[in-house]
Amino acid sequence: xxxxxxxxxxxxxxxxxxxxxxxxxxxxxxxxxxxxxxxxxxxxxxxxxxxxxxxxxxxxxxxxxxxxxxxxxxxxxxxxxxxxxxxxxxxxxxxxxxxxxxxxxxxxxxxxxxxxxxxxxxxxxxxxxxxxxxxxxxxxxxxxxxxxxxxxxxxxxxxxxxxxxxxxxxxxxxxxxxxxxxxxxxxxxxxxxxxxxxxxxxxxxxxxxxxxxxxxxxxxxxxxxxxxxxxxxxxxxxxxxxxxxxxxxxxxxxxxxxxxxxxxxxxxxxxxxxxxxxxxxxxxxxxxxxxxxxxxxxxxxxxxxxxxxxxxxxxxxxxxxxxxxxxxxx
Amino acid sequence: xxxxxxxxxxxxxxxxxxxxxxxxxxxxxxxxxxxxxxxxxxxxxxxxxxxxxxxxxxxxxxxxxxxxxxxxxxxxxxxxxxxxxxxxxxxxxxxxxxxxxxxxxxxxxxxxxxxxxxxxxxxxxxxxxxxxxxxxxxxxxxxxxxxxxxxxxxxxxxxxxxxxxxxxxxxxxxxxxxxxxxxxxxxxxxxxxxxxxxxxxxxxxxxxxxxxxxxxxxxxxxxxxxxxxxxxxxxxxxxxxxxxxxxxxxxxxxxxxxxxxxxxxxxxxxxxxxxxxxxxxxxxxxxxxxxxxxxxxxxxxxxxxxxxxxxxxxxxxxxxxxxxxxxxxxxxxxxxxxxxxxxxxxxxxxxxxxxxxxxxxxxxxxxxxxxxxxxxxxxxxxxxxxxxxxxxxxxxxxxxxxxxxxxxxxxxxxxxxxxxxxxxxxxxxxxxxxxxxxxxxxxxxxxxxxxxxxxxxxxxxxxxxxxxxxxxxxxxxxxxxxxxxxxxx
Numbered sequence: 001x002x003x004x005x006x007x008x009x010x011x012x013x014x015x016x017x018x019x020x021x022x023x024x025x026x027x028x029x030x031x032x033x034x035x036x037x038x039x040x041x042x043x044x045x046x047x048x049x050x051x052x053x054x055x056x057x058x059x060x061x062x063x064x065x066x067x068x069x070x071x072x073x074x075x076x077x078x079x080x081x082x083x084x085x086x087x088x089x090x091x092x093x094x095x096x097x098x099x100x101x102x103x104x105x106x107x108x109x110x111x112x113x114x115x116x117x118x119x120x121x122x123x124x125x126x127x128x129x130x131x132x133x134x135x136x137x138x139x140x141x142x143x144x145x146x147x148x149x150x151x152x153x154x155x156x157x158x159x160x161x162x163x164x165x166x167x168x169x170x171x172x173x174x175x176x177x178x179x180x181x182x183x184x185x186x187x188x189x190x191x192x193x194x195x196x197x198x199x200x201x202x203x204x205x206x207x208x209x210x211x212x213x214x215x216x217x218x219x220x221x222x223x224x225x226x227x228x229x230x231x232x233x234x235x236x237x238x239x240x241x242x243x244x245x246x247x248x249x250x251x252x253x254x255x256x257x258x259x260x261x262x263x264x265x266x267x268x269x270x271x272x273x274x275x276x277x278x279x280x281x282x283x284x285x286x287x288x289x290x291x292x293x294x295x296x297x298x299x300x301x302x303x304x305x306x307x308x309x310x311x312x313x314x315x316x317x318x319x320x321x322x323x324x325x326x327x328x329x330x
Numbered sequence: 331x332x333x334x335x336x337x338x339x340x341x342x343x344x345x346x347x348x349x350x351x352x353x354x355x356x357x358x359x360x361x362x363x364x365x366x367x368x369x370x371x372x373x374x375x376x377x378x379x380x381x382x383x384x385x386x387x388x389x390x391x392x393x394x395x396x397x398x399x400x401x402x403x404x405x406x407x408x409x410x411x412x413x414x415x416x417x418x419x420x421x422x423x424x425x426x427x428x429x430x431x432x433x434x435x436x437x438x439x440x441x442x443x444x445x446x447x448x449x450x451x452x453x454x455x456x457x458x459x460x461x462x463x464x465x466x467x468x469x470x471x472x473x474x475x476x477x478x479x480x481x482x483x484x485x486x487x488x489x490x491x492x493x494x495x496x497x498x499x500x501x502x503x504x505x506x507x508x509x510x511x512x513x514x515x516x517x518x519x520x521x522x523x524x525x526x527x528x529x530x531x532x533x534x535x536x537x538x539x540x541x542x543x544x545x546x547x548x549x550x551x552x553x554x555x556x557x558x559x560x561x562x563x564x565x566x567x568x569x570x571x572x573x574x575x576x577x578x579x580x581x582x583x584x585x586x587x588x589x590x591x592x593x594x595x596x597x598x599x600x601x602x603x604x605x606x607x608x609x610x611x612x613x614x615x616x617x618x619x620x621x622x623x624x625x626x627x628x629x630x631x632x633x634x635x636x637x638x639x640x641x642x643x644x645x646x647x648x649x650x651x652x653x654x655x656x657x658x659x660x661x662x663x664x665x666x667x668x669x670x671x672x673x674x675x676x677x678x679x680x681x682x683x684x685x686x687x688x689x690x691x692x693x694x695x696x697x698x699x700x701x702x703x704x705x706x707x708x709x710x711x712x713x714x715x716x717x718x719x720x721x722x723x724x725x726x727x728x729x730x731x732x733x734x735x736x737x738x739x740x741x742x743x744x745x746x747x748x749x750x751x752x753x754x755x756x757x758x759x760x761x762x763x764x765x766x767x768x769x770x771x772x773x774x775x776x777x778x779x780x781x782x783x784x785x786x787x788x789x790x791x792x793x794x795x796x797x798x799x800x801x802x803x804x805x806x807x808x809x810x811x812x813x814x815x816x817x818x819x
Contacts (some may be wrong), residue, residue, distance in 0.1 A: 299532070
């Protein structure tokens, strides 16, 4: 029995199809279905289909109790990418600047170490994780909750194209399927299923990212949560995960350790005296330029100069007027 | 009987010579004004008639025709009252017609015959001077303005005074005092920077903006003092040189904004239109185009508070003046160009609810709302800001610091930098060039962004009085480039 037939039937009826349904409608559909024509129309649009029967179908995904019949894929990345060691980075769409910085940094560090970054192409944390992986020149996979040919959200169409240059955009839904609210939890099970571990960066209570974490735990995968301030609603979900026993994530190294990945240590850049003073002040707490002027005793111009040098060295990042050291200081 | 006076009609900022002809004929008494006079100009009939009566002169019982030549030029406003009254009086020989030679006249008549000031006297006076006329009859309030044009003003309080002057019975006061008052110029006003505590980053950005004439965008949560800081920018700008002051005065004169007595605008203007302002009120317009806020801010500062609240088409309309320093308004009758070389300063919150950037508050904006907010500002407009600074919320204890430097001290440094800028152009040192190419590789810096950083670095070097643009100057300039939170990533 063909996986593609099941996937096409699911697209036609909007049903969540895992096994061959015993209904008349399906019988009629099977008789009318022209698999060769469907495949050639996919190929004409530059799309691929990886069915459960194919060798490229990732074994981790097969471990789910309801693995999709197959994945539609677009992009120049090879289908083998699906089976490579990967990490899912998920989180809130309306995230804080802290969350987006962490997501980007993690995406960059994990991809630089050769791991595939899996996420959902949504705004906020998802998008930042993809961007981080692209910045590092690594591979990233976006899993959609709509037809694989759609760019959803539309604002991320360009990001999707960039992902396609080296990675993959995949979906269990055939081309043309509209996004619908109930498809996103189903999409989250694929994100959790593809990845060896899942990292939740920022999540409110009862958010989609927590659904992903639940799927990952159900599948017996490790779940990391990035600790946040206990007073912030954006960290309520992640902190609740930590209470339930998720592993706190403090740097990309925690993930490498869990996955047994060896990464060469990065030597800290050599810095002049003034940038060093600014970096030390930033290690205590993130700060604006005015705050740094007070803490370091330098004037505004000198602080700005030092920060520009640190930024070029990749040691600090700025958002909303606040600078943060991006690596923990020893 | 026929008589003529000369006055000027405004087309944009240009004065066109208009001859006012009055012709008295025998016939049924009547009074007609021809020559494309608009409503305010048509109503001159009633004012002129009452004014002449109030001046205890005789209204000729004749058929009176007044022609405003050239007839195809549309005439607007009340400045034609005085020349029409004088032409009628000259035609009825109550004033010797030959005395009007070499004179232009402009002014509105009150019903009691007093003369009221009108806008655009400077442009009219310049037009008169170029036409070879030597004296301008105008209201006392406008006399100093006319003197700026290098023409001799004849300031009169009342129509009767004008008649007495033309009959040779009265002499105006010597113009020396007026000329002196005119050339003195306005004094800087507004709040002082010394009142601002802390805010070192924003103060520095303000000083750079003043020294280099850079466009400045301040972002941050509400209540962090963005608007307060910007209002102190005019206080640190150097005074305008005479030529530029005259350009500004001409525009403000046409808009009727000049204070009486000290008309020369020698302090850079500061205009802050509200975000509900229409496109026409910002860039200028109307069926007979008038200068908008952007032109009124010529050689000064155009301040847009809450930039993202302005209608998008109003912001896009500012792109032309930001590029060319002028606004051209095309009408069927021709094209009018208003100068608009202003420095754009704007503030905005980081999100619609305003909580972003404030560690003590939490943003409640949805992702879609946030995206819509940022979409309001096109990349093209954001690119025009050389300096982008985020002003985070300060803790109360950070504001306990000493009072800041007074505006005057900052203005001296700014003036020094501007003078040095006029001297030789600065070169970038080798290290600075290396740093710049490293930054272009490492940071998302467009070609325009690169030019922007180079410009700001030059200003920083000029302020420091350095002989060349060093790497430290360039590094500081890099920190002002548009952060991802303000421009979409």
